[in-house]
Amino acid sequence: MKRYLVVVFAMLGLGLPASAHAQSTRAQLKDAQAKVVGTATLSEVPGGVRVTLRVNGLKPGEHGFHIHAVGKCEPPDFMSAGGHFNPYEKHHGLANPAGPHAGDFPNLEVGADGTGSLDTIDSLVTLKEGANSLIRPGGTSLIIHADPDDEKTDPAGNSGARVACGRIER
Template identity: 55%
Template sequence: MKGKQYGLLTLGLLLLAATGCGSKPVSGRAAAESPEPAVRTTIVNTEGKTIGSATFTQEPGGVRVRMEVSGITPGVHGFHFHDTGKCDTPDFTTAGPHLNPTSKKHGLLSMEGPHAGDMPNLTAGADGVAKADWLAGGVTLAKGKPNSLHKEGGTAIVIHEKADDGMTDPAGNSGARIACGVIR
């Protein structure tokens, strides 16, 4: 990342570390084994073609998200957990709004946020490939919890066409939904 974008992400991660919430990059293995089994989903584009996959694993402090997609526009994209486990093409509006069981404002940089489903931006290289390895602190795989990715009807992970500004409600001015995967 360069310049201003890097500064905002760094600021956001520092704020999240200070408050103990939100999502953060992770590396290495978890200290404890997950009580919930890992969940894998296929990511499709607006034409319904598979462009990648994501794996979700419960860890202390949240859900580890490992995702790789290809064939998206190079640059920065918002991606979020959405409230409904549906990914109907071509616009994925069936995925509903962001997962937000506590009725907070959008944005990892928002003083009144974030949504449980807010995630840091995803960057696709010149080849259209984007990879993520994040710990999403606002969600769980434990069934029966309001912030569970395993809620009745499922949830979805959605990639947007533009970067999420981290503050603007309801979706950070991140534009159209360009890819989606159902989490069940």
């Protein structure tokens, strides 16, 4: 009887649609010298995608942090990542009444020891299928900028050079 129940429960679990299973992915962020400076975990949660970022070896202070539209991270400037992920064609910035881009996040705060973390939920993106999916042909990427994001100025909040990049992939 026990063997029968195990088989039945296993079969039921296999019959679940893909959307019923947890969806998550990770991205390693590297600097221009290809040194890993951070790891991001992206998880589908009710209300959007939770992004948990941990970094080390960065300049202390605030840094702009965004999702970019192309999944390429070619050093030294990471311009290959394209502009911000913006499927809704909004203006840049969490403080902009005509925004934000789907890929806009709060600033990343890095301490005096070069470490930092950010844990936020982006309600404008998904890891499932759709126009706002981060899992797409050509991919998407995460970029850390040298300077703080002013959260209102197009196209990137005056956040300066791109200092680290990580490709988002399943």
